[in-house]
Amino acid sequence: AQKITQTQPGMFVQEKEAVTLDCTYDTSDQSYGLFWYKQPSSGEMIFLIYQGSYDEQNATEGRYSLNFQKARKSANLVISASQLGDSAMYFCAMREGRDTASKLTFGTGTRLQVTL
Amino acid sequence: GAVVSQHPSWVICKSGTSVKIECRSLDFQATTMFWYRQFPKQSLMLMATSNEGSKATYEQGVEKDKFLINHASLTLSTLTVTSAHPEDSSFYICSAILGAWSNQPQHFGDGTRLSIL
Numbered sequence: 001a002q003k004i005t006q007t008q009p010g011m012f013v014q015e016k017e018a019v020t021l022d023c024t025y026d027t028s029d030q031s032y033g034l035f036w037y038k039q040p041s042s043g044e045m046i047f048l049i050y051q052g053s054y055d056e057q058n059a060t061e062g063r064y065s066l067n068f069q070k071a072r073k074s075a076n077l078v079i080s081a082s083q084l085g086d087s088a089m090y091f092c093a094m095r096e097g098r099d100t101a102s103k104l105t106f107g108t109g110t111r112l113q114v115t116l
Numbered sequence: 117g118a119v120v121s122q123h124p125s126w127v128i129c130k131s132g133t134s135v136k137i138e139c140r141s142l143d144f145q146a147t148t149m150f151w152y153r154q155f156p157k158q159s160l161m162l163m164a165t166s167n168e169g170s171k172a173t174y175e176q177g178v179e180k181d182k183f184l185i186n187h188a189s190l191t192l193s194t195l196t197v198t199s200a201h202p203e204d205s206s207f208y209i210c211s212a213i214l215g216a217w218s219n220q221p222q223h224f225g226d227g228t229r230l231s232i233l
Contacts, residue, residue, distance in 0.1 A: 044225075044226045045209065091160070100217065100220050101213060103162050104150075104162070106160045108158070109159055
């Protein structure tokens, strides 16, 4: 079974609108962390936001927020007030266990295109 | 600013050449670094976990004799693609963790685009 599933290969959103990128995960660990990264066409991976499995509140970082629904094992990224510069690939990733040196498992990504 | 530096950004070389890629943590010590490979329009696939002072841990299916990893210092890990062939052409990217807190993300270098002719 896939550990991280991103079901939206591509998404379009108009500038200034909000968009939700879906991510579901599968783990039997009680302790885990969920991450979202942005990858522009230039290739670098930019960390956006983190949600820990024990965090009771949804994470927020500026225009990014994470809709964490633990029982449903989903960790959707919400981007508010989209900007043209938000056009990129977005990857959801999970780190299982408490060891911060544990590997990340990435989803297949969602390509977001912001339009005028 | 960038916390992980990767060099070179681009490499084009002939088949049979060995290529070395460097990954440096800037202003922090990284006992663990990670090496990923990404094919066009695909996700990142972990190749190996690089541990300072010890042998790297390779993922299943990754040839350790093909992809040599050396983590000789707390700020530098290198990936050497030995006797590279066209099928090794890919985007290689490294990452490191800044601290031991659970919310610490992996910080990535800018990646290396490798093209084998």
